[in-house]
Amino acid sequence: xxxxxxxxxxxxxxxxxxxxxxxxxxxxxxxxxxxxxxxxxxxxxxxxxxxxxxxxxxxxxxxxxxxxxxxxxxxxxxxxxxxxxxxxxxxx
Amino acid sequence: xxxxxxxxxxxxxxxxxxxxxxxxxxxxxxxxxxxxxxxxxxxxxxxxxxxxxxxxxxxxxxxxxxxxxxxxxxxxxxxxxxxxxxxxxxxxxxxxxxxxxxxxxxxxxxxxxxxxxxxxxxxxxxxxxxxxxxxxxxxxxxxxxxxxxxxx
Numbered sequence: 001x002x003x004x005x006x007x008x009x010x011x012x013x014x015x016x017x018x019x020x021x022x023x024x025x026x027x028x029x030x031x032x033x034x035x036x037x038x039x040x041x042x043x044x045x046x047x048x049x050x051x052x053x054x055x056x057x058x059x060x061x062x063x064x065x066x067x068x069x070x071x072x073x074x075x076x077x078x079x080x081x082x083x084x085x086x087x088x089x090x091x092x
Numbered sequence: 093x094x095x096x097x098x099x100x101x102x103x104x105x106x107x108x109x110x111x112x113x114x115x116x117x118x119x120x121x122x123x124x125x126x127x128x129x130x131x132x133x134x135x136x137x138x139x140x141x142x143x144x145x146x147x148x149x150x151x152x153x154x155x156x157x158x159x160x161x162x163x164x165x166x167x168x169x170x171x172x173x174x175x176x177x178x179x180x181x182x183x184x185x186x187x188x189x190x191x192x193x194x195x196x197x198x199x200x201x202x203x204x205x206x207x208x209x210x211x212x213x214x215x216x217x218x219x220x221x222x223x224x225x226x227x228x229x230x231x232x233x234x235x236x237x238x239x240x241x242x243x244x
Contacts, residue, residue, distance in 0.1 A: 001106075001109060005109045005112055008113055009112050009116040012113070012117060013116050013119055015120055016116070016119040016120040017123070018123075019120075019124060019126060020123050020126060023123075023126045023127055023135075029189075031185055031189050031192070034185060035135055035185060038140075038181065039126055042146075043119050043123075045147065046115060046119050046146060046150055049150035049151060049153070049154055050112055050115075052157075052158075053108060053150070053153045053154045053156075053158075054112075056157055056158060058158065058166070061163075061166050061170065065170050068173050069173070069177075071181070072177035072181050075181040079181070079184035079187070079188040080184060080188070082188045082192060
């Protein structure tokens, strides 16, 4: 049963990561890209969780906490220092 | 950890399998919302909210699969950290998006921040006038939210 769950979640998370990467590529503004990379980081955290649950180890637990710290610091820093450099508002 | 594999084991496996699939679907929902929603505010809404529930479900499935009690506090710390940091980063992104006008005003039903921003801009302009000098006035006008699309 665990193999089936692993396959299904791998497919779903791959699709989700592809969507986030597409939004990083086409995102009209910097903040869209920050949000999408945050989502990509959360998807990576989800894969770490599923790896721990399926293979029954806890090697990734501290990595998971560190990952959320990195995502928090990254998105807050970029959002703090973002500047408006567009010609027309409302084009997003 | 149980001495014999029993029906309880099967039930716990099934519950954790359902949790894992639903948690992965939450990530997929966030990605779909990120792709389909029209502006930054709604994308932020879609990106931050399903991830909290998804991570909770996945951590719960980890705890169920490991079958040990001491792993639950570590999972709880990881989840609490996520719950504390996600609203702050979403708030910062939304604030920066409002200030840099990454939003469609016609999609808003109410804008409670506009009055506050306007008041702060008026106060800044008044301060600049009181201090005197054209430079301060220019700076206030440039920093204020009233300028439409002026490059920073």
